[in-house]
């Protein structure tokens with residue numbers, strides 16, 4: 001009998017754990033230091049402005065994902081429902097609000113701190129959804145903190161100079177509000193520095209993800225979900241750059257040595273939509289056992305921005321924030337997916353129909369069907385949710401995934 005195939009651990013992981021621990025402990029210290037200020041920001045929100053103005057930045061969506069990954073969202077969502085939030089609205093939002101009402105945070109078990117740092121300011125962009133506006137408003141009221149936001153034009157096909165100019169103007173509006181409230185002045189040279197750091201981290205992250213074009217792929221979507229933390233929470237900081245340089249070197253070494261994340265890689269898949277955080281381990285194990293690597297995903301690529309050329313930093317922020325996949329129209333999204341399928345030599349695509357996030361679910365208006373017909377590519381739609389495990393049937397989903405791989409096998413015969 002042959003020995004079971006083992007997963008090869010990513011060595012940089014140890015450093016990542018320390019990096020994240022330091023980040024959260026420092027945020028906790030910032031919230032208790034009267035000389036420092038904390039801002040909360042959406043994941044592709046105006047964090048570079050906040051960093052350049054001296055705020056320490058916390059990202060609540062990351063906290064929502066932690067609640068999901070710890071499989072506790074369903075315990076806290078009912079409290080948010082009791083406070084008037086619909087159980088079928090964003091489960092990052094409802095679990096985060098519910099956990100706050102219960103005075104619970106996974107940060108306590110992970111890092112020994114009470115929970116998210118108390119904000120002085122909350123900043124959002126509705127480039128991903130309007131839910132963040134209501135989510136941030138809840139915490140603005142709770143902490144009696146200022147809430148500012150950008151509401152860019154949505155569902156864009158072509159991104160025009162007029163769109164960019166409009167969003168740049170909105171960014172200037174929030175800068176003026178922050179300057180006035182906190183008696184600060186935005187230093188444009190400092191903003192340029194922060195944007196350059198942000199862009200560098202993003203470019204390195206893109207390079208890391210692109211190594212999965214190799215066969216076997218050195219990392220999977222599931223690795224990406226862990227490894228993406230710095231490009232979200234430390235964008236604009238040197239630490240993120242240092243980390244991704246190390247990780248990229250390790251991935252290149254894997255490519256040179258033909259070390260695959262799924263050693264017996266046979267099928268190369270694409271994941272479209274949100275992760276199923278409470279079932280990451282189970283899903284990762286299932287695909288591993290089926291010799292299928294999820295070589296690319298829309299989600300992990302959401303933080304792979306265009307390079308900054310040293311020009312107007314606000315224009316770069318405006319442009320990158322509206323060019324993201326989630327803010328585009330159906331045709332642009334479909335073209336992006338086709339390009340990704342080609343670049344990563346994908347055999348089949350999985351669409352996650354996330355119950356509480358219609359904004360980042362793309363199987364509801366025929367796209368999966370259109371791609372199946374246009375490319376002759378097998379496509380599977382999995383019903384579930386990003387954080388609320390009650391919307392995901394493990395038995396049914398695993399059966400569907402097995403059948404999907406059998407379909408690929410039959411097609412290859």
Ligand code: SF4
Nearest residue numbers: 090128129131357359
């Ligand atoms: S994009 Fe979806 S998961 Fe993210 S905050 Fe909006 S509704 Fe929630």
